[in-house]
Amino acid sequence: MKFQSIAAVILGLLGSGCSTLVSKVFPLDDLPAPSGPHAVGTQFFEWVDAAREEPFTEDPSDKRRLSGQIWYPAEMTEDPLRQPYLDYPEQRLDMISYQSGLPRFMVAHMQRVQTNSMLNAPLLQQAQKRPLVLFSHGLSGMKNQNTIQAELLASHGITVISVDHAYDAYLTIFADGTVADYRSSDTENRTGDAFWAFRLPQLKTRVADLVFVLDEIARRSGETGSLWANIATDDVGVFGHSFGGATALMLAAQDDRVARSMALDGWMVPVPPEVIAAGTPKPFYYLGQAAWDDLINYKKLDKFLNASPQGKKQLEAGTKHFDYSDAPQFSNLAKRFGLSGEVSRPALRALINDAVMSFFINDVSRAQAGEANLDQ
Numbered sequence: 001m002k003f004q005s006i007a008a009v010i011l012g013l014l015g016s017g018c019s020t021l022v023s024k025v026f027p028l029d030d031l032p033a034p035s036g037p038h039a040v041g042t043q044f045f046e047w048v049d050a051a052r053e054e055p056f057t058e059d060p061s062d063k064r065r066l067s068g069q070i071w072y073p074a075e076m077t078e079d080p081l082r083q084p085y086l087d088y089p090e091q092r093l094d095m096i097s098y099q100s101g102l103p104r105f106m107v108a109h110m111q112r113v114q115t116n117s118m119l120n121a122p123l124l125q126q127a128q129k130r131p132l133v134l135f136s137h138g139l140s141g142m143k144n145q146n147t148i149q150a151e152l153l154a155s156h157g158i159t160v161i162s163v164d165h166a167y168d169a170y171l172t173i174f175a176d177g178t179v180a181d182y183r184s185s186d187t188e189n190r191t192g193d194a195f196w197a198f199r200l201p202q203l204k205t206r207v208a209d210l211v212f213v214l215d216e217i218a219r220r221s222g223e224t225g226s227l228w229a230n231i232a233t234d235d236v237g238v239f240g241h242s243f244g245g246a247t248a249l250m251l252a253a254q255d256d257r258v259a260r261s262m263a264l265d266g267w268m269v270p271v272p273p274e275v276i277a278a279g280t281p282k283p284f285y286y287l288g289q290a291a292w293d294d295l296i297n298y299k300k301l302d303k304f305l306n307a308s309p310q311g312k313k314q315l316e317a318g319t320k321h322f323d324y325s326d327a328p329q330f331s332n333l334a335k336r337f338g339l340s341g342e343v344s345r346p347a348l349r350a351l352i353n354d355a356v357m358s359f360f361i362n363d364v365s366r367a368q369a370g371e372a373n374l375d376q
Contacts, residue, residue, distance in 0.1 A: 028330045030114040031085065031148055032349065036155025041074030041121030042083050043227065046175055049212045055205055056167035056183050065180075066209060067172050068163040069143050070227060071154040072130065074121035081120075085113040085147065085326075088173045095170050095182075099140065102337065113330060116151050126157075129232035132217075133360055134210050134251070134258075135162035138242030138267070138325075140170040140182050145325045146241060146264070148349065149356045156361055159231050161213060165206045168243070199270040206247040207254060210238065214257055235259045237360045241325050242267045245286070249304075250275065252282050262359055264324035264352065265289055268300040276300050279307025285359045287352065288324065289341070290317045316351060318342035324352060 034040065045068045054062035086092050089111035097104040133153055137145050143162040144150070150160040164172040164180075172180035189198035214236065220228035236258045240248040245266020252261035253275055261280075265288035268276075286301060305311040320341040322328065328340035329349060335341070343351070 028110055028113050031116055031151065031326070031329065033116050034148075034151040034155035035353075036073075036152065036157070038073035038124055038155050038157060039076040039080075039121065040071055040117045040151045040154040041119075041123065042069060042071050042115075042117035043120055044069050044087070044175075047212070047216055049208075052208065052212070054166075055201060056180070064205075064209070064212070065166060065174065066163045066212070067143070067166070067174055068161060068213070071117060071147075071150040071160045072227060072230075073124040073154055073157050073159075074118055075124050077118060077121055080118040082114045083117045083119045084111065085115055085144070086111050087144075091173055091179070092171060099170060110330070115147055117147070117154075123227060123230060125230075130157065130159045130230055131235065131237070132159050132161065132231050132233060133237040133239065134213065134248075135160060136206060136210065136238065136240030136244030136247040136251075137162065137165065137169060138240070138244050139168060139184055141241065141244065141325070142169050142171070145327075148326050148329060149239075149352065152353050152356060153360060156357070158360065159227075161217075163209055163213060165209055165247075168202060168206065195270075196272075200272065203243075203246060203250060203270050206243070207250045210247070210251050211255055214255065233257055237261070239264060239356070239360075241265060242321065243270070246271050249280070249284065252284070253278075253280055258282075260284070260359065262287070262356070265319075265321050266301075268297050268304065269294060271300060271304070276304045277307060279304055279309075279311070281309065283310040283359070284308050284312070285355065286311070286313045287355050288315055289319045289321060290315045314355065316343070319348065319351075323348055 047066050049064040052064040053060060054064050093104055093108055096107050096110065135146060135150060137143060143164045150162065153160050166172045166180035167183040170182045184202055186198055189195050214233050217228050217231050218233050220226060223229055234257055237260050238248040238251050238258055239262035241264045245263025246268060248261040248263055249271060252258045260283040262285040266286060292298060301313065305313055318341050322339055323341050323343065328334040329345055332345065
């Protein structure tokens with residue numbers, strides 16, 4: 001019997017509704033523990049940018065609204081409440097099923113996947129403000145799609161903040177029950193002026209989201225005892241996946257508070273030609289798959305790097321686009337279903353984590369040590 005026929009029989013049996021059987025045949029793993037010395041806390045927040053109209057809706061009274069998550073070094077508690085990977089799982093599972101192409105019953109037990117983050121844990125106190133790294137998800141992604149790297153950085157003393165770019169995220173769910181659905185799909189405006197008219201406003205909206213986050217942290221920094229009072233916003237890092245990689249690059253180009261940017265298999269096509277030609281004097285790191293179907297992506301990347309003295313490119317054979325998110329880390333079956341490339345889960349995780357650690361922790365430490373030596 002062919003594999004496809006066997007799979008069809010198995011799916012038919014599993015579809016009968018036995019969730020225990022599904023979780024045994026298609027197991028999903030909790031996130032691996034981060035390597036740092038600190039426990040990790042996490043909290044959720046919602047902010048409204050009253051200065052911006054919501055570009056994705058037609059109501060002029062709608063203001064840009066963001067749902068965000070923060071990860072930070074925390075005090076260990078006696079009975080920590082670990083945050084599940086999915087918030088509002090019942091609402092998210094349908095979209096996860098649609099995106100993965102898998103039946104809902106096969107992904108329903110994803111709601112039991114646990115992170116290493118303790119919900120609302122007390123902040124680990126220190127005299128200096130904590131450095132900050134921002135994250136930007138890809139098109140139809142979500143704010144926590146790279147939780148592994150967020151927890152890694154937080155366990156080493158860095159605060160990480162990510163927001164759902166509303167209507168660019170696959171589903172944004174607000175505390176009052178309202179949602180922002182995904183409205184950024186495009187099958188028509190793929191070339192020429194139509195492409196720029198469609199994508200550039202989205203890119204600018206995403207960048208403005210992160211600028212607003214930095215502004216809002218600074219505004220709230222006087223709130224004694226709050227998380228925001230313990231965050232430094234004068235030497236910020238930013239990284240992103242796919243469209244989030246373009247967002248990270250653009251934020252660094254536009255905001256002096258941002259010192260370095262990183263793209264995980266970044267989508268360079270929507271970056272404006274003048275930005276590509278100008279490059280950046282700031283450290284920039286591109287980590288991604290060996291080749292894109294769209295050859296323009298790496299042509300633009302190479303042109304950008306040629307004008308960026310501190311730019312770096314690392315392309316990895318055997319990886320796919322979603323390998324640069326948490327997606328393949330839940331199960332080895334991600335490869336069976338074509339969602340992941342040839343590189344093993346541990347090797348893939350080490351590849352991305354080592355790059356993130358090197359860029360946002362080790363390089364910064366070396367730079368600070370060099371500045372200290374110059375002062376002596």
